[in-house]
Amino acid sequence: MHALPEPTVERLVQLSRLLLDCPENQITSAEIERRAGWASHTVRKDISYLPGELSSGLGYKVQALKAAIDERLGLTIQRRCCVVGLGRLGSAYLNFSGFELEGFKLVAGFDSNINRLEILQSRIPLYPAFKIPEVVQRFAIELAILCVPAAQAQAVSDILVKAGVKGLINFAPVALSTKAAVRNVYIVDELRYLSARIGNDADETLALNGEQTKEPL
Amino acid sequence: MHALPEPTVERLVQLSRLLLDCPENQITSAEIERRAGWASHTVRKDISYLPGELSSGLGYKVQALKAAIDERLGLTIQRRCCVVGLGRLGSAYLNFSGFELEGFKLVAGFDSNINRLEILQSRIPLYPAFKIPEVVQRFAIELAILCVPAAQAQAVSDILVKAGVKGLINFAPVALSTKAAVRNVYIVDELRYLSARIGNDADETLALNGEQTKEPL
DNA sequence: CCATGTGAATGCGTTCACAGCC
DNA sequence: GGCTGTGAACGCATTCACATGG
Numbered sequence: 001m002h003a004l005p006e007p008t009v010e011r012l013v014q015l016s017r018l019l020l021d022c023p024e025n026q027i028t029s030a031e032i033e034r035r036a037g038w039a040s041h042t043v044r045k046d047i048s049y050l051p052g053e054l055s056s057g058l059g060y061k062v063q064a065l066k067a068a069i070d071e072r073l074g075l076t077i078q079r080r081c082c083v084v085g086l087g088r089l090g091s092a093y094l095n096f097s098g099f100e101l102e103g104f105k106l107v108a109g110f111d112s113n114i115n116r117l118e119i120l121q122s123r124i125p126l127y128p129a130f131k132i133p134e135v136v137q138r139f140a141i142e143l144a145i146l147c148v149p150a151a152q153a154q155a156v157s158d159i160l161v162k163a164g165v166k167g168l169i170n171f172a173p174v175a176l177s178t179k180a181a182v183r184n185v186y187i188v189d190e191l192r193y194l195s196a197r198i199g200n201d202a203d204e205t206l207a208l209n210g211e212q213t214k215e216p217l
Numbered sequence: 218m219h220a221l222p223e224p225t226v227e228r229l230v231q232l233s234r235l236l237l238d239c240p241e242n243q244i245t246s247a248e249i250e251r252r253a254g255w256a257s258h259t260v261r262k263d264i265s266y267l268p269g270e271l272s273s274g275l276g277y278k279v280q281a282l283k284a285a286i287d288e289r290l291g292l293t294i295q296r297r298c299c300v301v302g303l304g305r306l307g308s309a310y311l312n313f314s315g316f317e318l319e320g321f322k323l324v325a326g327f328d329s330n331i332n333r334l335e336i337l338q339s340r341i342p343l344y345p346a347f348k349i350p351e352v353v354q355r356f357a358i359e360l361a362i363l364c365v366p367a368a369q370a371q372a373v374s375d376i377l378v379k380a381g382v383k384g385l386i387n388f389a390p391v392a393l394s395t396k397a398a399v400r401n402v403y404i405v406d407e408l409r410y411l412s413a414r415i416g417n418d419a420d421e422t423l424a425l426n427g428e429q430t431k432e433p434l
Numbered sequence: 435c436c437a438t439g440t441g442a443a444t445g446c447g448t449t450c451a452c453a454g455c456c
Numbered sequence: 457g458g459c460t461g462t463g464a465a466c467g468c469a470t471t472c473a474c475a476t477g478g
Contacts, residue, residue, distance in 0.1 A: 005447060013409045017390060028459065036392050040459095041449065048461055055460055057456040073413040081408065088309035093404060095305055098390075102405050143411055145404070167411030169404065173234060173315075175253050181414040183407045187310060187362070187386065188319050190400045191298065192230045194360055194384030195320075196290040197398040222469060245437065257437095258471065265439055272438055274478040 004072075008046045011038060012069050015046070017102065019066040028059035078103050081143035082136070084129075084156055086111040086120060089171060090147035094122050107139050129156075136163035143167045150174050221289075225263045228255060229286050232263070234319065236283040245276035295320050298360035299353070301346075301373055303328040303337060306388060307364030311339050324356050346373075353380035360384045367391050 004012070018036055019027070029040040029047075036043075047054060050068045054060050070076050083094045086109055094109045111117055112129035120126060127135050135141070144165045148156050153172035157180070160168065167181040173189070176182050221229070235253055236244070246257040246264075253260075264271060267285045271277050287293050300311045303326055311326045328334055329346035337343060344352050352358070361382045365373050370389035374397070377385065384398040390406070393399050 007447065009413055010410065013406055013413060014392075016409070017406060018392075030459085037394075039449080042447095044460060045448080045462080055456090058459065060460085073409070074416045075409055075412055077412070079408070079412055088312055089306075092305035092309045096404070098405055099408075102409065104405065104408050142415065143408055166415040167408075169407050169411070175231075175235075177254075181411050183411060185402055185404075185407065187313070187402075188315055188321065189230055189234060190386050190402065191296070191316075191321050191360055191384075192233070192290070192292055192319070193227065194386070194398050194400060195292055195294070195296055196226055196230060198291075198359065198383040200291045200294055224469065247437080256471080259469095261438060262440080262470080272478090275437065277438085 002049075004049055008049060009073065011036075011042070011046055012073060013075075015043075016066055016069045016073070016075060019062055019069075020102070022062050025062055026056070026059040027062055027065075031059070075103060078105055079143050080105050080107045080139055080141045081145060082106070082108040082110060082141050083124075083145045083147060084110045084132070084160065085146065085148035085152075086113075086116055086126070087147060090145070091120055091122075093145050093147065094120075094124055104143070107141060108135050110135075132156075132159050133163040136160065136165060141165060144169070146170045146172065148172065221266055225266060226290065228253075228259070228263055229290060230292075232260075233283055233286040233290070233292060236279055236286075237319070239279050242279055243273070243276040244279055244282075248276070292320060295322055296360050297322050297324045297356055297358045298362060299323070299325040299327060299358050300341075300362045300364060301327045301349070301377065302363065302365035302369075303330075303333055303343070304364060307362070308337055308339075310362050310364065311337075311341055321360070324358060325352050327352075349373075349376050350380040353377065353382060358382060361386070363387045363389065365389065 014036065015032065029043040032038070032043045033040040047060065047065070050072050052064065052068050054065050054068055081099070081104055083090050083106065086094060090109070099106050106124050109122060109124050109126045110129050110132055111126070114128055117126045117128060142165060144160050146153060146157060146168050150172040153170060153174050154176060157168060157170070157176050157178055161178050161180045165180060168176065168178070169183050169185060170176055171185050173186045231253065232249065246260040249255070249260045250257040264277065264282065267289055269281065269285050271282050271285055298316070298321055300307050300323065303311060307326070316323050323341050326339060326341050326343045327346050327349055328343070331345055334343045334345060359382060361377050363370060363374060363385050367389040370387060370391045371393060374385055374393050374395050378395050378397045382397060385393065385395070386400045386402060387393055388402050390403045
């Protein structure tokens with residue numbers, strides 16, 4: 001079995017979720033195109049990498065398709081994760097309830113500020129940062145949502161990875177150097193990227209009165 | 218002036234920020250490789266798309282390089298943005314202080330829950346959701362950070378875009394259908410993607426393709 | 435020598451076009 | 457007929473190798 005192309009993995013990850021709230025039993029590649037925006041032949045090509053009999057005359061069997069994707073991508077395993085850094089962003093994710101639904105289990109929150117641990121109320125157990133090695137090992141935590149300030153991100157990531165964490169979502173604007181898998185999510189870069197995309201169309205003007213009348217969607 | 222390759226834009230966006238906290242005057246492509254993780258020839262190729270004399274014997278001139286990137290990508294314009302949906306995630310970003318530093322101005326927060334508007338304290342002016350068209354037009358808001366529940370994301374995005382918003386960061390797990398530029402950030406998909414990458418220790422089917430080969434810490 | 439810059443080669447994902455099957 | 461599945465063609469970004477400049 002060969003490695004999947006990187007972009008294919010990315011699309012299949014999304015497709016798997018998309019199939020979650022898909023009430024029908026069958027779905028065609030054309031319908032997936034409509035819902036997700038990828039060309040139908042791209043969808044078919046992606047799916048063709050998966051093993052098994054997934055189609056039946058008029059489309060793919062939703063259950064079987066989702067199962068095949070999850071199986072192939074290793075998404076059937078329930079992974080334990082933690083949130084590190086319980087500022088506004090970290091505690092937002094600490095209280096996010098969408099993890100369990102999709103096979104993740106949030107089992108710990110960490111912060112170096114003891115006061116903060118006492119103030120925060122959460123269903124999830126909270127620990128001081130110095131307990132990261134112990135707790136990560138004890139619960140076999142594999143994934144971490146890293147919400148600490150940029151200055152500490154590299155050091156904290158080192159501790160996490162040493163303790164056994166294999167994947168990180170990094171919200172700080174630093175390029176982590178680590179053997180773990182990393183996904184960077186920095187909102188300012190996202191804004192900058194959007195800025196680049198929308199270009200310098202009609203700027204300068206402070207839109208005094210009339211406002212440009214936009215055509216409907 | 219030709220369009221830049223998509224991946225180049227993405228790297229230059231990050232490079233521009235990386236140069237922000239770069240105290241030196243000169244930087245070589247090899248040093249950028251060390252800090253950002255891209256091969257030095259990739260860096261040079263990316264930079265070669267930019268106009269102007271950016272190098273001088275022993276590396277690039279940091280100021281000039283950053284200026285050239287920002288100019289080319291349209292990052293010199295200060296864009297106004299807003300946060301829509303002031304739940305935990307939305308209010309976390311509402312209080313994030315990193316926007317101004319990098320040329321963005323957060324000028325409004327919106328939520329449909331009037332109570333919430335009264336409870337939240339923020340330096341940023343808050344408005345009820347029904348005022349989105351008015352406020353977006355009045356302040357010429359171009360970018361929106363969309364933190365509303367999935368069920369409302371499409372409808373709210375329609376209103377924003379109709380009012381003049383040109384780019385959206387979407388935190389909800391839905392594929393928005395819109396003419397605006399969109400960046401999707403859904404944390405569960407990020408976790409799933411990491412899951413796929415780290416596999417099950419026994420399972421090397423996904424064979425991390427080169428990608429992030431970092432040298433040891 | 436150092437490091438940049440760039441045409442040319444390579445490799446990889448996308449797109450195409452059509453064969454196969456329900 | 458409609459839809460999937462896939463080898464083959466294509467196009468684009470990456471990578472290479474070497475010419476150029478301080």
